[in-house]
Amino acid sequence: MVLIFLSGGLFLGWSLGANDAANVFGTAVGSRMVRFTTAALICGVFVIIGAIVSGTGTTLTLGKLGAVNALGGSFMAAFAAGLTVYWMTKFGLPVSTSQAIIGSIIGWNLFSDSYTDISSLLKILSTWVLCPLLSALIAALLFTFAKSLVRKVSIGLIRLDGYTRLALILAGAFGAYSLGANNIANVMGVFVPVAPFQEMQFGSNFSISSAQQLFLLGGLAIAVGVFTYSKRVMMTVGSELMTLTPLAAWVAVMAHSIVLFLFASERLEQLLANMSLPTIPLVPVSSSQAVVGAVIGIGIIQGGREIQWPRIYSIARGWVITPLISCLICIIGLYFLQNVFQQTVKRESQYQLSAGVLEKLQEEGINTEGLDTLSGSVFYSSAELVRVVKEKVDLSGRQGLKVVEYSLQNRLVINSEKIDSMNKQILSPQQLEALQQLEGQNYKFPWQLGDALGAISEEWKLRGGGLKNKLHDRKIKQKLTYLYRIFQEREK
Amino acid sequence: MNPLSLLFKKQYAVEEKVQRLLRHLEDMAHQYQAAYEAYLDGSIEEFSQRNQELGEIEKELDELGHQIQMTLLHESLMPNSRDDLLWFLTKLDKVPSSFKHSLGDIVLEKPEIPEDLHSSLRNMLIHTHQAVQALAHATDSLFSDLRAVRQHVEEVGRQESEVDKLEHKMLQSVFENENYELAKQYQLKGILKQIGRVTNLAEDVADAVLILATKHST
Structure with missing residues (x-):
């Protein structure tokens, strides 16, 4: 049953791999510089690495918009998004997985009468506009820099060709990593609150959390999409991008990858916070729109003749149409799943x-x-x-x-049996000691456990107030979420 | 060992072959000038030997050109660059042929070149040699330093312009000279045109080099 429910996310992952891999390797494969199998292998591997290593940040943002709390609901949210992507692609309409899943989550919120945080929604919506704009800006700067570098460096045509090829492959690998990190939330984000897996422990130092297992599965689904269906899309997108010079094509792929990375990297967020700079929201953004933004940016630098206004209109249209369709499909699907197939699509809270x-x-x-x-x-x-x-x-x-x-x-019961069975690697000795001191306690509200731990140990205290502590607090909240999951009293 | 040389082994091999091809082209320009001067000096034996050597270099150059084309077709250069290079090599191939045809006319017609044209003709040959040398440098830069291409291409243009002026002056003096029969005038015209054709081709190829350099550095 779990696998059937997960199939919604896997389907979405497959369609994401089939469509979006072209944005990172379209040029290289479309121009036959890199064999499809090589590109697919690099893409598949880096998508999975990106998803596992850096997929958490964007997932947390989606979680704030709406925490789908039943596997059936997660399935329908992912399935509705996948169906929207599939249909819109089939009818030649511009579509983004990121926008589709947002529509689905709002659909679930409406259906289950759950609260939708408007500030989180606005934050996500603003990044949709920001993504192509930022991509255009980065592409324009990068293109100017790369062009002046080529003019300054003494290099011949063949070596320039070779270096460009290598740069395109590396940019593709970076792009695949960023795609995995940024877009895995679209594929598996809705399943994280209801993750059906137990933590896996390998030796004493290595463990894979249930969320990471989901990300691995999602990454694999994306990789399968890349291997099975992306070749044709790569050839099409590649031939579109090939009207650019190889240098411009590299800039387009790099700008796209940087933007996806910026919107996904927790480490970068931490770095910016440490430097007291404003952080970039970790939000899943559209890979295709990032590429189109980059191409427009290059066009502007070259005199603005290359700007394709119809493509800009189609991007703006996608911001509205995609989430609306996905939301509608999700609501209808949830209704049928609950009333016809008698499945739980929301947990009573x-x-x-x-x-x-x-x-x-x-x-x-x-x-x-x-x-x-x-x-x-x-x-x-x-x-x-x-x-x-x-x-x-x-x-x-x-x-x-x-x-x-x-x-x-959400009643929590702290007992020795659960403390023994949990993964202690994620806690510091002081944090574990504080937890052990609470053995035998019960809490009606999960936050009470957080407060009790904070009262015992400084290492459990949320610092609050300011960007610098944002990541520290986020880590503690992640650990607390894990504890809530472990010590939650099972329904009898 | 430089890791880049391992990574770009195929590209470096093409570069090395192009370098060899350019050295052959320069050798041909030298043999061409030397053969013509030997002919003007009346040293037919040296002329024949130089002409024969030029033919051998042309064969090697042909073979090398063919190898480069095959490498470009089969190895992994970007299609855009590959097509450009194949187009360029086809153009470049016409320069050695023009040397061969020019000397071929001399072998066939054995023209008697009047003494008063010798000095200008020698000058024309020097400029022709320099034009082809500048072309070789421009092509060399295309494969080593795109920024330096323009100055060599401009040099080709300057040498071609000198050859043009000399050719025009010599043709004028040939056709104004009433001592020459019409047949002789046309024979000399043909020979001068053949020399002029070498630099015209060199200029055409140099323009192609400049187009490629500009295209690939923007």
């Missing part, structure tokens, strides 16, 4: 505004004065909860998400 929760919300800067009348009230959907709270107090999108997070009831 309870949200309670207890006194403790209200206190916690106050700590987060939320005005709780008008919420006393709601103390003790239980809600069965996050959207309803936020609606009711909003009637009493003003809430930003982010605060709405906090209300949902803190009032979600």
Whole structure:
């Protein structure tokens, strides 16, 4: 059953591999510089590495938009996105996997009456516009630099040709890595909260988390898509890109890869944060639109004659049409899956505004004065909860998400059996010691465990306030999410 | 060993063959000038020997050109660059043939070249030699330093212009000289045109070199 449900994501991964690999190796294969099998091998390997190593950041952002909490729901979200990509490609309409999955998640949120964080949604929407613009800017700068470099360096035609080939292959590998890192969230992101796998331990130092296992599967699905179906797309895209000079084609692939990398790299985010610079949101973006943006950027540098306005209009059209279609398919699909096939597409959750929760919300800067009348009230959907709270107090999108997070009831039981069975490698000795001190405790709300751990050990404390601590806090939250999963009381 | 030389072994091999081809071309230009001068000096034996050597160099050059074409067709150069290079080699191939045809006319017709034309003709041969040498340097730069191509191409143009001027002046003096019969005038015209053709071709090929250099460095 698990595999059947996962097939939705695998289908989406396959179609992503079939379509988007052309953006990174289209030029090299289309111009027959690199054999298809070589390109597919490099692409497949680097997509998987990218997905496993750097796929977490974008997945967390998707998770904020909507945490699909049942395997059936995840299946339908991924399947609806896959179907949208397939149909739109078939009808020759511009399509992006990233935009399709966002539509699906919103579809699930609407169907399950879950809260949609508008600030996260706006953040994602802004990156769709930013992605081709940034790609155009990077391509224009890179093209100017590369051109002046070629003019300055003493090099002959054959060596220039050879170096360009090598550069195209390396750019392709980087592009595949970035594609895996950025777009794996589209393929497997919706399955992460309901990951059906146990952590795998290899020796004492190496383990693969359930999310990484999902990413590996998703990466493999993308690789299969590359091997089985991308050749034709590569030849088509390659011939389109080949109207560019080899240098310009390399710039297009590099700009695309850099943009995907920028929107996926947690390490870069950390570096920027350490330098007190604004960080780039980790969001899945469209690979095809990044390439089109890069080609436009090169066109502008060359005098602007190459700008293809119809392609720009089609990109903008895709921003609206793709998520709408995907959202609609997802809602209809969820209805049928739940009512015709009797499958669970959403897990019933309870949200309670207890006194403790209200206190916690106050700590987060939320005005709780008008919420006393709601103390003790239980809600069965996050959207309803936020609606009711909003009637009493003003809430930003982010605060709405906090209300949902803190009032979600999910009983945790800390016992020695679970502590023994968990993967202790991810915790520091101090963190583990603090956890062991809590043995025998029960918590009604997951955040209470986080607070209890923070009270015992500095290493569990969230620092908050500022970009520099963002990654530190994110790591602790990831560990806490893992603990919530492990110590969650199973339904009897 | 430089890891790049391992990685780009095939490319370096093509470059090495092109270098050899260019040295042959320069040798041909030298033999051509030397053969013509021997003929003007009346040393027919040396002329024949030089002509024979020129023929042998041309054969080697042909063979080398063929090898380069086959390498380009079968090895992994980008199609865009490969097509450009094949187009260029076909153009370059016409220069050695023009040397051969020019001397072939001398062998066949054994023209009597009037003494008063010798000095200008020798000058024309020097400029022809220099034009082909500049072409070889331009081509060399195409394969080693794209930036340096333009200056060599301009040099080819300058030498061709000198040859043109000399050719025109000599043709004028030939046709103004009433002592020459019409047949003689036309025979000399043909010989001068053949020499002029060598530099015209050299200029054509140099232009192609410049087009390729510009195309591939932008």
